[in-house]
Each structure stands twice: as structure tokens, then as C-alpha cells.
Amino acid sequence: MEGIIRGVVAALFIGLIIMGVLVFAFSFATPLKMFQRARNATSSPERVVVVERTIVERTETQVPAPQPAPPAPTPAPIPNSNAPFVNVPTPVPTPMPGPTPAPPPSTPVPMPPPAPVPPPPPPKPTYSPTAIGTSAVNPKTGEVVKMDGTPVNNTIEPGMSDAPLVSNPVTKDKYPKGAIVISITAEGMTPNTFTVHRNEAVTIVTESADQYTHVLRFKDSSLNAIAVGVGAGEARAITFNAPSEIKSEGYPYFCDVPGHASRGETGIMQVQ
């Protein structure tokens, strides 16, 4: 048994040796044949060229051409410790826009019904002053009124907007119809008494019949707003509502220029 194993191992060993010899011979046989063929076929210089070309051909077929070396990596810049420090801002990442909200469903919005337009108020009658500048009289009520139709105020200070208006200077031919004309001189007032009806519209024309200025006024506070001043030879009118109260002593009037009443420029208006 042992002899058989030794025989097999020896056979394998011999076989390996034979295979190695065959591989070696085959590897060198071809170049040697080519070298001998070139040596026999050409003269000496040509043979050298052929040998060299053959060697080059074999080298080119066996050894690949050297590839160009890859470019050397660029060295990282060495920070210069002496260079000033530059603060490079860190790029802020741009926030990505969120998803666009879907538009709300287009539901038809009911339009509110149009508000009813109130009818325009009736035009308010305006009461412009008369041609000479006195306050107007409401033809329906016979009341002396302001431009807005409200009654004038007899108790406020003269000259205020609610007081009866004093006219511009007027001549005799422009005296209002039915007016009571009171002529004033240093000697007194003419007439020094007259009578009106309560609540009626009364127009008084005050004349300065001399070279003095005169101012007609009433003592009673209920007629405080009635005041007409006239220059020398001038005449002005005023229209006001007569008092509603009847007083036995009447409503005294006078010239408000200092010293004029004491010299007789006085009178009394009676209301009935």
C-alpha cells in the first residue's frame, strides 16, 4: 500500500516538472524564433532595426503606455498669521417657501341689499334780508325771522347774528311802507310816543335830523337787541317782533349817546 502511494506521488511530481518545462519552453520559443528569423533574413544594421522594432512591438503589445500622471492636488492655502482677520459672513440658508395655501373656495358672497335712500328733506325756505338790509318777515306767520326761518332774538346784545338786522342808510323814498319814523334832534324825539300791537312785526326808521349822532334803544331788557345808531343826517331802519307782554308803563326808549337822554331824547312805545 505504502508503495502505491509513493508511486502516485512520484508520478505527480514528475508530471509537474514536465509541465513546468513545457510552459518554460513555450514561453521562450516564440521570441527566440522571431529573433533568429530576423537575424537570418537581414544584414547587420537592418537586423538591428528589425530586432528593435520587434522588441518595441512586443513591448507595446505587452506593456501598456504610461498614463499621464494626474495633476497634483492643489495645496490648501496656508493661513497667514500676519494677515488681518477677515470675518467671512456665514451664508444664511434661505428658508424654503412653505407651501402656498390653497385659495379659499370661491363662494359667492351675497351682496347686501342696497340701503333705502331716504327721501331728501323738503327745501328749507330761506329768508334773505330785505332790499335795505332789515330782517325778513315770514309772510305766513308775520314773524320777523333770521335767514333760516327761526325768529330773531330781541334780548341778546345788539349786532349779534340772531339780533334783528339794522338796515343800511336809507333815504326817505326808500323808507319801508308802514314804518314808524322817529326823528331825533337835540331837542328831543318826534314822535315821543306811539302804539304797536303785541307780537306784530314793527319797523322803526330812526332819523338823525341834526348834526349829531344818535342811538335809539329801549330800556326794557326784553328789547335789548333793538338798537339803531345813525350819523348826522342819516336814517336807518330795523324790523323786530313787538313784545308779547302789555305793560301799563309801556316800553320807554331813549338816545344812548351820553347826555342825549337827559336833554330830552326820550319816548315811550305802548303795546296793546
Ligand SMILES: [Cu+2]
Ligand atoms: Cu341823541
